[in-house]
Amino acid sequence: MRRIRTSTKLKRMFVMGIILGAAAGILFTILIAYQVLSSDRAEFASANAELTKENESLKEQAMKTQAVENSAELLASDSDDWALALVNEDHPLDTSYAPAEMTEIDTERSVDSRIAEDLQNMMSDGAEQGLSMYVASAYRSYEQQRSVFSSTMQDWIYQGYSPLDAYDETKLSVAVPGTSEHATGLAVDIISSEYEALDDRQGDTEEQKWLMEHCWEYGFILRYPEDKGDVTGIIYEPWHYRYVGKDAAKEITEQGITLEEYLQQ
Numbered sequence: 001m002r003r004i005r006t007s008t009k010l011k012r013m014f015v016m017g018i019i020l021g022a023a024a025g026i027l028f029t030i031l032i033a034y035q036v037l038s039s040d041r042a043e044f045a046s047a048n049a050e051l052t053k054e055n056e057s058l059k060e061q062a063m064k065t066q067a068v069e070n071s072a073e074l075l076a077s078d079s080d081d082w083a084l085a086l087v088n089e090d091h092p093l094d095t096s097y098a099p100a101e102m103t104e105i106d107t108e109r110s111v112d113s114r115i116a117e118d119l120q121n122m123m124s125d126g127a128e129q130g131l132s133m134y135v136a137s138a139y140r141s142y143e144q145q146r147s148v149f150s151s152t153m154q155d156w157i158y159q160g161y162s163p164l165d166a167y168d169e170t171k172l173s174v175a176v177p178g179t180s181e182h183a184t185g186l187a188v189d190i191i192s193s194e195y196e197a198l199d200d201r202q203g204d205t206e207e208q209k210w211l212m213e214h215c216w217e218y219g220f221i222l223r224y225p226e227d228k229g230d231v232t233g234i235i236y237e238p239w240h241y242r243y244v245g246k247d248a249a250k251e252i253t254e255q256g257i258t259l260e261e262y263l264q265q
């Protein structure tokens with residue numbers, strides 16, 4: 001009897017052992033699989049993050065290339081980056097370009113409707129600070145730019161300059177027709193009512209000091225800063241503000257760079 005009992009016990013223990021062993025095996029397998037899976041998953045996630053990052057930077061690069069190469073196309077598009085279109089002497093704007101929708105901000109002064117609200121907010125916040133300033137120039141068509149350019153050039157000729165020298169001198173302060181940002185509808189010349197001359201001292205007015213400090217909050221940058229003439233091709237213009245969108249304006253201002261430099265990054 002005893003022997004039988006012992007053997008039954010042994011058999012039970014044996015069976016239990018097999019069951020427990022199998023269970024432990026299964027558990028072990030599950031644990032290993034889980035670990036492999038989660039490390040796989042982590043690897044996948046990091047690879048995915050890297051790809052996403054790479055994709056983002058490629059997209060940003062493509063956007064910047066487009067901003068430089070196809071200004072008119074970009075300006076007219078629904079893309080998020082329409083405000084980054086680069087227009088300068090090396091990157092003329094299609095002379096037939098005109099903003100699709102314009103908003104009149106003052107008599108005979110209009111801007112691309114997409115920037116009107118931010119511009120109005122900037123002007124009214126400035127006024128609330130007790131500042132007195134106004135938009136002296138906004139959208140200018142190719143034809144208008146041509147007439148500004150030739151009348152400025154004429155002034156230099158009257159002062160005794162040869163036509164060639166007059167052209168060079170004019171170019172320093174007036175964009176050659178086809179290369180003016182005013183044709184985008186995204187640029188405005190804002191001047192202080194206290195001091196209306198368009199020279200360096202405009203930058204010392206309370207109005208410009210406030211604008212230079214705060215314009216990025218509204219998506220604008222001071223487009224032709226002091227000491228950046230070699231990059232922009234335009235002398236210091238402490239009155240010319242360009243809309244580039246809030247993100248870019250913040251970055252450009254924080255880094256103390258120009259739109260050209262921002263697009264080259």
Ligand SMILES: [Zn+2]
Binds near residue numbers: 182187239241
């Ligand atoms: Zn201007």
